[in-house]
Amino acid sequence: MEREELDLLLDGARRWFAEHAPLSERVARFRQGHSAPVGSWDALADLGWLALPLLEEADGFGAPAGACFELLRLAGRDARPEALDLHLLLAPLLVQLAPELAAPLSAGTLRLAMADLQPGAEGPRWNAEQLSGRTGALLGVEHATHALLPLASGGLALLELAAAGVSHEPARWVDGRATARLQLDRVSARHWPGQAGQAIDRAAAALVADATGVFEAAFELTLDYLKQRMQFGKPLSANQALQHRMAEIFCDLQQALALTERLAQEIDAEAAGPWPTLPVAKSFVGRRVLRGVGALIQVTGGIAVTEEYRLTHWYRRLHVNAQCFGAAEAQLNRIEVRRQLLAA
């Protein structure tokens, strides 16, 4: 994919996000008592975005992870309700496992939700070609037709949400997006052994890219606000305490952007993983990005803790990104001091 092509696509995405249920509009809806964020999944297929990460032989565009990440950063900036993040990173894996899934994935008729691994005996088990048990909370359930489930056995299962034996326990994430846990009673599903780890890391990578977009947008909004808001007869941005705080958060933002870029390079170089930067980048979201946006709320002041302000929604979304598919402590547990991790 050429840079020019990508820039055109990103320009289009910016416009489309602004015209179709942008965050500002959704915030207004929250305030009128509509709890569900609206989204427009079907249109994504028409725009061609769903085929973006698929290889050309699967009628895709063969876009590298870096290009998908740029689109996801835009989606994060607007806190999009469509689970484009899961799709862009998981679709290539699914098509590799089952090439016939390329067509429904590209057409948007197979839409993914995904749950994290459930510890021990609690999670669903694959037995006699069927799946039984209780899943974790699904991300992306809003518009999904299918659930992708990593299993404790290391296997990966794909099932239809409307299949016989599936019952839903719906709930909402802190950022307003729908979620659900599934109770599965001998549900027919597709199953691939040994793919759980890669699927989880792909989902985690998607959330890193989204979180970086959230961080960028939150930083820009705050910087603008500080330059406009007058207190003590001068703009807030004229105070050195706030200048230094913003400079510190800027350091974290630069690092978040650099880690995201590096992770994309690793995914492109070695599609099957492991990607040494993943646990670093994902733990960075839970440790530094979350704290960074918390600090942006602090320097903004009271308005930033109101339900009508966008920072509120970004901050809540970051909690979902930070906790799902390997929270900071779990990711730190995976990091060992090795020269290889640290170098080439």
Add this chain to the structure above:
Amino acid sequence: MSLFNTSELRRFREEVRDFLQTHLSEELRHETRGGLHMAREDMARWQAILHRRGWGAPHWPQALGGTGWTALQRYIFEEESAFADAPLGDVHGLFLAGPMLIAEGSDAQKARYLPRILAGEEFWCQGFSEPNAGSDLASLKTRARFDGTHWVIDGQKTWLSSGHHADLMFCLARTEPEAKPQAGLSVFILDMRDPGITLQPILTMDEGHSVNAVFFDNVRVPADAMIGAPNKGWGYAKDLLARERVNNAQAPRTKRDIVELDRLARECRGVDGRPLIEQAGVRRKLAVLTADFVALESAALSVIAEQMRGKEPGPAASTLKIRGSELQQRVSETAMALLGDAGLVLGADYGSGLLHPAGRGWAERHFFRRVVTIYAGANEIQKTIIAKSILDM
């Protein structure tokens, strides 16, 4: 990382590694790992070896002794040098005076000074800060007046790192007292043996001698000792400090240190007699340092990638000094924590049996490193630079 992962770069890394393996003596490695302030002879010896290989100043233009390597190759070279425990050499000559002479010096100055920096024959120091002009450098008072044939310099400087090793100093002095503070400064080359120069050691918190104060009493230097144009010194100094900041991120050496911390955690034992690395808290601490290092390194490599695409270092470069220096301090704090009471001895007590052998040099590094967030423009100054010139606050 895929940026490094080409067969060409892997070959390059092997070539550097082989060279270091062959030419770097065990004695020099030992001195570098343990010694915070290296002896001049040791640094000069290694510089001469590098110079003979043509690697004396990789970042200089090829025509003047540089290697013609890409920014990424230079990073690999620094990383391999760090992991081999190779001495740093004369950073003031190689990274500060050299590039300033290359940018602003006359042909005669380049011909006179650059080859000797390359060969490790002459060492430099930086005469910038004064007792009343630290972060506020432009308020410096050292005067240089022209007496018809010579510049005559009076005043004093402080924080001269390696001043006692140096043959030469580049010195920022006021040549136009009536002008605005930034407008009337010029840069001079001083021979440290010139009459009227008195050097006074300053001992630092680590009990080491690496910095000095210097006094100028009617020091006479010839007219051609000025670098560049008169009264343009502030601009040259700002360029120099910007170069210094990127260098001060010290990512490759910090990477080496973190691997060394891992060794400490495996070799030092807790009160239960088990290696410290078996404690979850210790493992977490090392994981956090590693993660924060990878974040710093990624930002540094982004800058390098931009340089290789022909773009000047973007805003990320300004953040490197802050995060790099903070990380250096956290690394040495962690070393002290791992060593416990065995870490509480300074150089003179090496070998007394109290210090764990792997802990050599850490107490000195730890105490001296309080300086890294202060020097080269304190981190508070860096934050103001970011706020003003990048964030437009």
